Amino acid sequence: MKIQRLGLWLFMATFMVTMQLSAQNKHEGPYSDKEAWNYAQNTVQRMSLEQKVGQMTQISLEFFLKTKDGQVIVPHVLDTPKLKEAIEQYHVGSILNVGGDAQTVENWRGIITEIQNIAMSQSLKVPILYGIDAIHGNNYTLGSVMFPQQIAMAASFNPDLIKRAGEVSAYETRASFIPWNFSPVLDLGRMPVWPRIWETFGEDPYLVSVMGDSIISGYQGNNMADKYHVAACLKHFMGYSMPLSGHDRTPAWIPERELREYFLPQFKSAIDHGALTVMVNSGEINGVPVHANHxxxxxxxxxxxxxxxxxxxxxxxxxxxxxxxxxxxxxKDAVKIAVNAGIDMSMVPVDYSFSKDLLDLAKSGEVSEGRINDAVTRILYVKYKLGLFDRPIGNASDYSLFGGKEHQQLNYDVASECVTLLKNKNNILPLKKGIKILVTGPAANTMRSLNGGWARVWQGTTSDETEKDKNTILEALQQRLGNQVLYAPGTEFDSSTKEGIQAAVDQANSADLILFCGGESSYTETPGNINDLTISSPQIQLVKALAKTGKPMVMVLTEGRPRIVSAIEPFMQGIIDALYPGNQGGNVIADILLGKINPSGKLPYTYPRFTNALANYYHKYTESKEFDINGGYDPQWEFGYGLSYTTFDYSDLQLSSTVVSDNRPLQISVTVKNTGDRKGKETVLVYASDLVASITPEVKRLRAFKKVELQPGGSQTLHFTLSKKDLSFINNDLKRVTEPGDFTLEVGGLKQSFVVQ
Structure with missing residues (x-):
């Protein structure tokens, strides 16, 4: 037995060394499309039907983890016989998920190495494609950077900064030897009740496209086969984010013209930029589940x-x-429908039902082997482009920056541009030196309201424990101001007591200013469904009680969607919306309140004033106040709104011509000046309005933007170019057209007219 164990150890050691050496000597990419496709096709020709079906099967990690007394062992340990059965007998081609709590980077490396060793010991040597939801950093690995969520990133209107965040997310995901990231979400965040709004880049298709392309560029780089990049996965193709009820995974009714106008462009742009995987919409559109929609x-x-x-x-x-x-x-009927509709890989996730049924369907001819060959070729093509055939595992020494100061500093820099100042009456912000502050509200002393969902665990419920080395809003202020900070929570998000509210009121009497921290805790997907977008009743009760003290009040919102605050907004002299700003959010919010950071965020969605008034900024003319006096478009704050501690003046809006044609794009210039007394960043938004069209035109649409930083008194002239196609829309024949006629251009309150020929 000792000799057998020694032989096994020597075999494994030799195998590992061989893999490491071969990884160093083999082609390191980038791999051309032709090379990858040919390799995939040739490999498919050598595969049995069972092996092909296995490549289309994705199983969740918890299926392969050892348990004790019905609970997964922590840190995770693989059940090797069960894993071998999946790979050797069922030829499973992909594994996903975390299997419970986040793991250390060292444990992840061991798990992935064992998985790939078994896969690469098979006759065809096809690596496993491992995927995970690293949607705001590699959040399922302990100690990794957790960036602001996508909705907060969108508020930065800074695609270059978001690309850098994508690069770090990719680096830290590869550090766990994981090559596939289920991100970004390109769903359009135009239904504010929907519990996944915070996973989107906002309500505007152009903004979603630009930010999506940027983060994908960060994830994939110029060579996603290298050791620092990952494959992106576009979610969720398409129309998922517009359920009629606002509840997750409930029916949507979206005419195809609307689908193509608002929901398709960002996916097209991402695919044009090289994204190679998509995840499919879980819901149904017009009565047809998208998983069944050929x-x-x-x-x-x-x-x-x-x-x-x-x-x-x-x-x-x-x-x-x-x-x-x-x-x-x-x-079996479901598998037939889905695969014939175009699904290439099934996130099953915890049994072999898909494999068994698809094998039977292929043998009976109900699913053609040609359809299966197409699906498997696509899967192997992606694996090859990722370099997994040459380097299925990584080298731990390549990732010395994981979770370190450089990445944490970038996280702080990103969050610094994601926070939006919505109200600043009498310049109450930044806070005056020496004042005593009462910090109160359910979001004041919790990391859950900074990170949101998909933070170490699915619902983000463990953030206060796993991120205890990071600062909540309260802790960041206490570090900076010491005994100037008083604290009383006042209330929880969904419950309150008279005693808790009274304790906060009593503390307020000893303070010069009240800082109310409210909004939402963490949630995601169906558990985040709500029936009322209004901020919770206990928070309203607390604010109204505090308002009676007569002390000035500032509100900080940390939230995943725009919770309606019209009942308490009048009590506030200052309002900041930080959305879900990530692990550095507490520090950033404190530094904004104290003036170290000048806020530069802009709202990536329309912030509604009323629960039944949820129109987007690109509403139609018939939805405006002009035609609907009592209920027309009247948001609390409009898309693109955001204040600064300085002021900006726009002037000299110039157009290269008053006529746009196929060969004559519109050249635009505008001058922006910082007219205040401190450095600041301003996002310049370019809107166009089509005055008459065969499809009722929107009041305006965002067509370009740039962000600039200006010193006090400094100015800059910005230049934009709009082609005729940039002014197009989808007509009733489902064609993208730009119709001739009159248009207006608006930048910073300035307007110019032009004509499209």
């Missing part, structure tokens, strides 16, 4: 967009075709 998944995605990569289902969504949607009679 028109969306094959005609549009793979045909019209010429998408070369593969489409993966979302969690268990093929099963849900019969369990929830009732468009299939059983699991």
């Amino acid at each position: 028109h969306i998944l094959t005609d549009i995605l793979k045909g019209e967009l010429r998408f070369k990569g593969f489409a993966v289902s979302d969690w268990q969504d093929i099963e849900y075709l019969w369990q929830r949607h009732h468009v299939a009679k059983d699991n």
